[in-house]
Amino acid sequence: MSERVVPPAARRRRRPTKQGVVLSEELIVETALRLIEEHGADALSVRRLGRALGADPSSLYRYFRHTDDLMLAIADELIGRTMRTWRPTGDWVADLRDLGLRMHAGALAHPRAAVLSSYRVTGRAYEIQAVETILGVLRGAGFPDAEAVRVYHAFVDQALAFGALDGASAAMPRPAQEAEDDVWRATYARLPADTHPHIAATARHLVADMRRTSYPAALDLLLSAARARLVAD
Template sequence: MATPERIPVERRRRRPTRSGSLLSAEAITEAALTLIEAPGGNALTVRRLGAALGCDPSAVYRYFPDTDAVLLAVADRLIQDSLEGFAPGGGWREELRDFAQRLHRSMLTHPRLAAVRASRVTTGPAEARAVDLGIGILLRAGFPPDRAVRNYRLFVDTVLAQAAVDAAVLDLDEERREQQGAAWTTHHAGLPAEEYPNLYAVRDHLALMAGALLPEILEMVIDRFAGELEARG
């Protein structure tokens, strides 16, 4: 079978399906996102994509080499959505906060894809734009190129890791989410002092273990960056 690179762009972008709609990389990406987010829709297969699009499953291979490539394209599409309306222009601290909150919101909106977005490199245009914007914020803040890159990695991996944890909890069914949130006060707070003296000492405060962490984590990272800039003069 011919690879996508050998097929003219116009053929790859405009191939009618059995339903009469036009098949494209964008249509496949949208169908994949719908399948993933449907109840019980964690398994993404070419066969399911073909059924959803009303085309022969093999037609998907004209646009993507495999389902992993489709998954990365979906992740890149979600990065693009999260950046919609982002406009650098304020102070670097405010820009980093806005950038982080957009990523976090997007991952909680699509929790089943959070792990992919936190761990994979999509190589897509939206990811490239996000990295370009993030590093640009740090360059304008005054970091030299090597520290801008390193600090962007520190910043974005911290945000993505916390978002992935929050998204995983959000993707639990309602009963398990409630159990997760109440475990600190219903179980850990009741453990005996003889075996768990430190937990017992702070038992009245263990509800804090279930609270949102991103705002505090973000301020810690930003304060660290500010301290580094101050040390550099």
């Protein structure tokens, strides 16, 4: 897509596409998400999107100025899917743990899109809602403003980083995933104690643990450290 701007009032398409649907930002984002999961980053082309929507590719400019604008909308939609399902309870540790796990699950539901969007700052509605909500949870727990921002920053970056890491792993072909899992059994579990005593001593735990994500454990460590800092202050 190129840098063309259509005034918001003129964006809505009044006639159905060739497939009998009326274009909207929501439909375009949903279709783009599906194509990314099927074809990767190359799916974000105006030609491929137009073909999938049964629409003239130029009609997409009524909603998005270029593909990066669409990518930001996709990133914001992934945030929105988490925020729409999360409900706070008033227990700040439990609430942030639940939110973090939902963010991670959302990334695994759309692994390729999560990898592409994990480092983006959208400035859009759902991201703004998430920033406001998380800071509100932390300030409500009693964190001073500067500390609330530090914990917020660490919490969000951790969730996004694990989402991208585990998303990239989930997007690998199944044979490649299984081959990497086998390395722990075929290589690490067989290293001799006389040359690698620490690996040999923990081999059975490595084989069991390294095949799954460490995000819940990392999240618990982060929240425990944050709670300890709050109590200490």
